[in-house]
Amino acid sequence: MIQQHGGNLREISQRYGIPEEEILDFSASINPLGPPKGALRAILDGMEGLVHYPEIDGITLKDRLAGEEGLSVENLLVGNGSSEFIYLVPRALSPKRALVPMPSFSDYGRALKLAGCQVLPFPLTAEEGFRLDPEGLINALKEVDLVILCSPNNPTGSCLSPDKLLRVIAAAAEHGITLFCDEAFIDFVPATTIRRHVKEFPNLLVLRSFTKFYAIPGLRAGALYGHSALMEKIAAFQEPWTLNRLASAAVGAALSDAAYRESTLAMIDKERAFLTEGFASLPGVRVFPSSANFLLLETNPPMPEPDRLFTVLLRAGILVRSCASFPGLGPRFFRIAVRSPEENRLLMESFRKAIRSFV
Numbered sequence: 001m002i003q004q005h006g007g008n009l010r011e012i013s014q015r016y017g018i019p020e021e022e023i024l025d026f027s028a029s030i031n032p033l034g035p036p037k038g039a040l041r042a043i044l045d046g047m048e049g050l051v052h053y054p055e056i057d058g059i060t061l062k063d064r065l066a067g068e069e070g071l072s073v074e075n076l077l078v079g080n081g082s083s084e085f086i087y088l089v090p091r092a093l094s095p096k097r098a099l100v101p102m103p104s105f106s107d108y109g110r111a112l113k114l115a116g117c118q119v120l121p122f123p124l125t126a127e128e129g130f131r132l133d134p135e136g137l138i139n140a141l142k143e144v145d146l147v148i149l150c151s152p153n154n155p156t157g158s159c160l161s162p163d164k165l166l167r168v169i170a171a172a173a174e175h176g177i178t179l180f181c182d183e184a185f186i187d188f189v190p191a192t193t194i195r196r197h198v199k200e201f202p203n204l205l206v207l208r209s210f211t212k213f214y215a216i217p218g219l220r221a222g223a224l225y226g227h228s229a230l231m232e233k234i235a236a237f238q239e240p241w242t243l244n245r246l247a248s249a250a251v252g253a254a255l256s257d258a259a260y261r262e263s264t265l266a267m268i269d270k271e272r273a274f275l276t277e278g279f280a281s282l283p284g285v286r287v288f289p290s291s292a293n294f295l296l297l298e299t300n301p302p303m304p305e306p307d308r309l310f311t312v313l314l315r316a317g318i319l320v321r322s323c324a325s326f327p328g329l330g331p332r333f334f335r336i337a338v339r340s341p342e343e344n345r346l347l348m349e350s351f352r353k354a355i356r357s358f359v
């Protein structure tokens with residue numbers, strides 16, 4: 001089957017007749033520690049407040065995020081997950097032609113097309129480990145109004161260093177091109193964020209998600225950082241009340257939990273290294289270096305055919321993300337979330353069993 005997004009447990013459970021609770025979900029890349037305790041407490045404490053509307057523009061969270069980066073609230077929008085802004089930005093800016101590296105997150109193409117924008121792919125290749133060449137991208141900056149980059153890139157995990165990104169942004173500014181950088185997974189590599197640079201570059205937008213790192217995809221919370229003039233245009237198109245009260249309270253509490261951030265980074269770094277090494281030792285598997293909480297794998301013989309591999313893993317209770325739907329990848333590619341130490345060992349064992357059952 002073609003998966004458009006990870007985490008669609010209900011559909012998979014119905015299609016394959018496996019109860020949801022028996023599936024370990026490696027297809028959605030969510031922090032395996034679960035939400036910070038303080039965020040859960042804030043949600044419970046916030047229940048009584050549900051009789052009131054939330055702040056119309058999420059000003060409390062905007063103020064907090066602005067303060068953390070030395071920005072002002074005019075540089076911030078907050079809303080119902082970062083997805084809100086993937087769709088809002090093209091609607092508000094009406095670009096005619098946009099350059100988008102591929103493979104990358106599929107919603108960019110959908111959002112751009114819905115806004116009547118032509119999508120020009122900038123191919124990333126397996127030969128180059130799907131790394132983006134900043135000079136190549138700068139040379140391709142012709143006759144487009146918008147560039148969308150994802151760092152770390154979903155599904156490849158590759159991350160551009162801030163100095164390289166800033167060179168691309170400066171070149172885009174010279175051509176009057178807006179650069180929209182999706183940093184949905186940046187909290188897993190916090191030193192590489194460029195969000196504070198929105199003050200310097202009038203053409204820069206930076207997207208942040210709270211759902212992956214803080215494990216609250218069901219609650220929905222995200223933010224957009226940008227230069228104030230650009231943000232004014234986008235804010236005019238935003239619907240009211242898109243950050244609900246519980247999400248606002250939970251993100252506020254989550255941001256205060258430095259210990260949770262440290263434990264997450266320590267665990268993910270260690271477990272990503274464990275899985276990278278484990279997959280690299282399997283015959284027919286190529287694993288791409290990742291800075292995020294997921295890994296991209298390419299499988300070839302003697303690994304089982306992709307459909308069979310997917311099904312055998314699922315029968316063992318392991319759901320992985322087939323990358324068949326990503327232009328520039330195909331069925332031989334899989335994305336695997338980094339989960340807890342115990343679950344990751346189970347995953348490796350299931351892959352080894354899958355190979356043994358076919359050779």
Ligand SMILES: Cc1ncc(COP(=O)(O)O)c(C=O)c1O
Pocket residue numbers: 080081082083084105150154182184185208209210211212217221222
């Ligand atoms: C790269 C990227 N950006 C944005 C999103 C949207 O996330 P959310 O709306 O939960 O913040 C996703 C979700 O998978 C993603 O992978």
